Amino acid sequence: MFFSFGRRRRRRAIAEKPFPASWDETLRRGVLQVGWLNGEERETTRRWIAVFLAEKRFEGCGGFVVTDEVRLGIAGQAAIVTLGLGLEWFDSLRSVLVYPGDYLVPRTTPLDGGGELAWHEARIGETWTGGSMALSWTGVVAGARLRDGPRSVVMHECAHLFDALDGDIDGIPPLVGVDRGRWLDGMAGARARFEMALDDGRSTAFDDYAAESQAEFFAVASECFFQDPHRLARHDADLYDLLKTAWRQDPKRRVPVNPTRGR
Ligand SMILES: [Zn+2]
Structure with a gap:
């Protein structure tokens, strides 16, 4: 991807400006994951968040008003997934x-006898390859406070964005340190083990929405990787290692064991 010199310079200037104390406070209150970061990681996320807020357009829909709390609730969770990137x-x-x-x-769905069935489907978030993402604020908050087990709609949609960087949303993100064949075999094996556990009624690290497709498997497993990494590694150490390579970070080093307990 091409970056103009001017853009890089603007971005560096944004990243180097002092991070507002009120933003730190909003993140501390609203995004539980920020409390797990060490000093260096916190600095990295601050720079990333400042650029994200300066460059992305946030739009409230259905009468929703976007405040700093909203922007930071989203950017704070997105920053966690980018820690190993740039x-x-x-x-x-x-x-x-x-x-x-x-x-x-x-x-709508066409009916066998002609005509079509029309209905409304409830969504919590979605990502389009053209450059936009939709999120439900209640979903964003649930992810930031670990209220829905390891789920985080922000991290889920970020995983789809990562996946889309090399073309299709197909469960294959841009890979560094693992070749495509090893990735495909590893993910197919992990998905087969996951589906077998579902069939047998055994407990799984994350929920069965992951079984929808290879893309959803990558996105839902990635949520668990960031939100409850010890749980993921206990259930499937090979899957944890593959995601560690893909995301270029090791969340087990910072996230407490059982982070969702009592929430
Ligand atoms: Zn999805």
């Missing part, structure tokens, strides 16, 4: 649409 991460994303809660999308 400032240029998520350049493909231009706008973030925020709904107050789950939102309805009109859907």
